[in-house]
Amino acid sequence: METNAIKFQRKVAAWEVIALRPFHRTYFSPPPLGIIRLRRIMSEPNQQKQLTAVVHGYVQGVSFRYHTHRAANRLGMTGWVANQRDGTVKVVAEGDEAALRQMVAFLHEGSPAAHVQRVEEKWADATGEFSRFSVKYLG
Structure with a gap:
């Protein structure tokens, strides 16, 4: 049975994939600030x-x-x-x-x-x- 933390981690991973798609930004532009924070929080x-x-x-x-x-x-x-x-x-x-x-x-x-x-x-x-x-x- 999945815990809420595991479900949240999967959602964050999906958000990162969507947010980091290059079609709406240039190659060197940073990802949205919220994604950076989520990535730092979720990193071990x-x-x-x-x-x-x-x-x-x-x-x-x-x-x-x-x-x-x-x-x-x-x-x-x-x-x-x-x-x-x-x-x-x-x-x-x-x-x-x-x-x-x-x-x-x-x-x-x-x-x-x-x-x-x-x-x-x-x-x-x-x-x-x-x-x-x-x-x-x-x-």
């Missing part, structure tokens, strides 16, 4: 990971942070992206491991004008310290 804590990535190459001044921010929102992640003084871009992102792997694939491609040489990855368990994904600026 042990599946949440943190990715710290440093992207090397021609990645500053080519809208790399903007495209990374949009990709992270589309994938329902939290964290931040920032230019570093040494010419690299640093990304700290938390979310489902599958979504983080998609982010790594995106980071290897970068924005249309970027030329990524390599991506250094460091994986850890999620800390839950971020409430959204943001762009940081050096001050």
